[in-house]
Every structure is written in structure tokens, then in C-alpha cells.
Amino acid sequence: MRARLAVAFGLLLCLGVLAGRAQEPVVRDAAVLTRQSLMREAKSALGVLTEMSGHSLRFDRTAARAAKRRLSSALRRLPRAFAAPRMDAHSHALPRIWQDETGFAAAAARARSAARAIEIRSLPALRRSLPEVVSACLACHRSFREPP
Numbered sequence: 001m002r003a004r005l006a007v008a009f010g011l012l013l014c015l016g017v018l019a020g021r022a023q024e025p026v027v028r029d030a031a032v033l034t035r036q037s038l039m040r041e042a043k044s045a046l047g048v049l050t051e052m053s054g055h056s057l058r059f060d061r062t063a064a065r066a067a068k069r070r071l072s073s074a075l076r077r078l079p080r081a082f083a084a085p086r087m088d089a090h091s092h093a094l095p096r097i098w099q100d101e102t103g104f105a106a107a108a109a110r111a112r113s114a115a116r117a118i119e120i121r122s123l124p125a126l127r128r129s130l131p132e133v134v135s136a137c138l139a140c141h142r143s144f145r146e147p148p
């Protein structure tokens, strides 16, 4: 299955379907793939909450709780996902992550506690608690990720 996926991915690359850096060799570092998919999981969970907050999704406490849990769980796994200084051509991580480990850990902790403080009891409460999460994501990206 994995081999077939790799072949399919390779074909896509040859066809030039994937843009930009994807033209580089298909060799991908597993740790990089894992941390990027963890980040996408965080984005997807946060997306549910921001859509509820912007009314494009109906506010629903159960769904909000599930999204909050998903987000918190992703952010809990974040420090370990970046523990090893792994890189590949497709990564946007900056080497500074491993030069300023204290700063990176603090940025991760800030996001984690902002996620823990998300209020899901009502829509106005959710709205008030989300900006800190978003700015914690952005703050880390500003310091530790090169603009994609």
C-alpha cells in the first residue's frame, strides 16, 4: 500500500502536478511528514472553531468540545514532534527551533495553554477565547517557520 502510494506520488511529481519545491527528490523525512501532518491536524481542529465563531458553521457545544480536544491533543504532541532536528527539502521549519529550544518550548506552551483556555460553553465565550490561540500559532510561525 505504502509502495503504491509512493509510486502515485512520484507520478504526480513527474507530471509536475505539485508545485514549487515538490520538483525536488521524493525522499521525505518521516519526522518532517509527521510534524507537518500534526500541524495540519491543529489547523483543521482550529478551523471548526473559527468557522463556528464566524457563523459559517452552526455553534454546537459537542462539536466544539471535540474540536478543542483535537486541537489540545495536537498541541500536546507538538514539542516531541519537533524534538529531533530533522529537515528535508519540503520543510519550512527554521534551524532556530533547535538553536533556541527554550524559546520554541515557550511558544509551544503558550499555544497549548491558549487551547486549554478555549471556552465552549457559548458562542460569545468561544469568540472571546479564540484570538489568543490564533496569535499563539502565528507568533511561533513568525519566529520559527519560514514563510511558505
Ligand code: HEC
Binding pocket: 032, 035, 036, 037, 039, 040, 042, 043, 044, 046, 078, 090, 091, 092, 093, 094, 097, 104, 107, 108, 109, 111, 133, 134, 136, 137, 138, 140, 141, 144, 145
Ligand atoms: C511552537 C511553534 C508552533 C506553534 C505553536 C504552531 N506551529 Fe504550525 N508550524 C510550526 C513550524 C515550525 C512549521 C513548519 C514545519 C515544517 O515545515 O517542517 C509549522 C507548520 C504549520 C502548517 C503547515 C503544515 C504543512 O503541511 O507543511 C500549518 C497548517 C500550521 N503550522 C498550523 C498551525 C496552527 C493552526 C497552529 C495553532 C493552533 C500552529 N500551527 C501552531 C510551528 C508551530
